Amino acid sequence: MRKLSIVALSLVFLLSACAPNFQKQNEVVQTKEKDKGKAIIPKYNISNKYYRTILPFVPGEARGLVVNNINTRYDLNEFEMGLMRIAQNSFDTEKYYFREGQEIKGKIVRGWLNRQYTDAQLKENKMKQAENIGLNPVNTAASGAEPSSPIYLAHILEHDYLTKDDKGNVTLAGVTIGLALNSIYYYKLAEGGDTFEKKIPFAEMEKEGKKLAEEVVKRTRNIKSLKDVPITIALFEQNSKSAVVPGTFFTYTTVDKGSTNLNDWEKVNEKYYLFPSNDAQEDHRDDSIAFLNFKQDVENYFPNFNGVIGRAYYNGDQLQDLDITIPIQFYGKTEGIGFTQYVTGLVMEHFPKYLSVSVSVTSVDGPEALIVKKADDTEPFVYIYQ
Structure with a gap:
């Protein structure tokens, strides 16, 4: 499983110490x-x-x-x-x-x-x-x-x-x-x-x-x-x-x-598509199939869940960015961490290296986790909200 970065209070102090000195710059x-x-x-x-x-x-x-x-x-x-x-x-x-x-x-x-x-x-x-x-x-x-x-x-x-x-x-x-x-x-x-x-x-x-x-x-x-x-x-x-x-x-x-x-x-020549949708299926079949496979694997984790939605940005015929939202209800923090680990692996497995992907995991209590994979990065950034 890829490296998981959990940001807590200690990280806030670390970032404060390491952050660029904007006043001098x-x-x-x-x-x-x-x-x-x-x-x-x-x-x-x-x-x-x-x-x-x-x-x-x-x-x-x-x-x-x-x-x-x-x-x-x-x-x-x-x-x-x-x-x-x-x-x-x-x-x-x-x-x-x-x-x-x-x-x-x-x-x-x-x-x-x-x-x-x-x-x-x-x-x-x-x-x-x-x-x-x-x-x-x-x-x-x-x-x-x-x-x-x-x-x-x-x-x-x-x-x-x-x-x-x-x-x-x-x-x-x-x-x-x-x-x-x-x-x-x-x-x-x-x-x-x-x-x-x-x-x-x-x-x-x-x-x-x-x-x-x-x-x-x-x-x-x-x-x-x-x-x-x-x-x-x-x-x-x-x-x-x-x-x-x-x-x-x-x-x-x-x-x-x-x-x-x-x-x-x-x-x-720019356009946005909703995943899944008929327009995406007709115009960008391969990308649509990759998303549907990702969605299916997410739903395998929670069989009664089907709320994965993506918003895809195309420049020409090339998919540039994919923003995914997963609204879900957890019964504990450790469950949310385990789910985020699982989804992070799916992101790296289903989507090509050249594509930037972000996944927002939310619940009725607010944001739960953020997964960001930049184009050509081998390691995603993962943030668990405390």
Whole structure:
């Protein structure tokens, strides 16, 4: 059986003694921000998949809107992390530093997410023409009737990327903008009434999304701080509210410094699958069979149990990451440890070395164990919650 790491209080003290001295490694730099121009760049980076974040952390201007406008927490996480992956095509993780979007103000984002209004609607809502900046199409349907057009644009997310010069000055060097698009439009005919839904065909969503991207870039160039920085803008397809896997980015483009012209659109070939599912069986049969064999062996440990669920991330046709959840009820801590040992062996047996796999074992009392096998690692990391 593979080595099992049980983290207890003694390990906390050990880690405290061995942990990197972040205070000595951090670097104080100059910025143009209002807080006297002081900021910190951590020199320690946990992975080359991430950017070092400018500190102190300042929330994005559109913070809070994402929770209201994104359908699920799965979409929310993927919208942020997927945009960061796309940024790496334009902004290297070694050279650039990350900051949540500060340039497109929250009030502007709220306005852009609205529908366009007719003159009569403006008057009815006691709004000025200058406030009529919505990017979603006008609804000309009568009150209580199905909307004349769906809302395509659900949310706008900005990420900022900064660079440091030889004098220690940090300046904005580029931005990425994510446009979350509805694949399903949810609406009500009356306040407090039933919720209806309308499927938006992918081709229609893509066409409208690219039109929206052109307009967002034009408006972004009217913001003083964004007049002359390169922009990467990407389109994200939201999943349904009932989905247990996230939607994905499906295309992105870049805009050169000072330009409003979009370069060619690049396809993003990423997708998430639920294991087990018919879609996974049809599109990735071998991976699906490997998971089902793993699931069957887990169920052999508890014959009356069948709750193993996996969420698989594909880049192209290659399975990159597999996150597995096993909710189960134990009657003692030693039983949980024995089960975790067993599952750890199954992970190493059933899944290829190149695949990153994480397994979360939970019960009604909360998390019980975490098993993590990184790609090409010969030994998994196992954490037993105390």
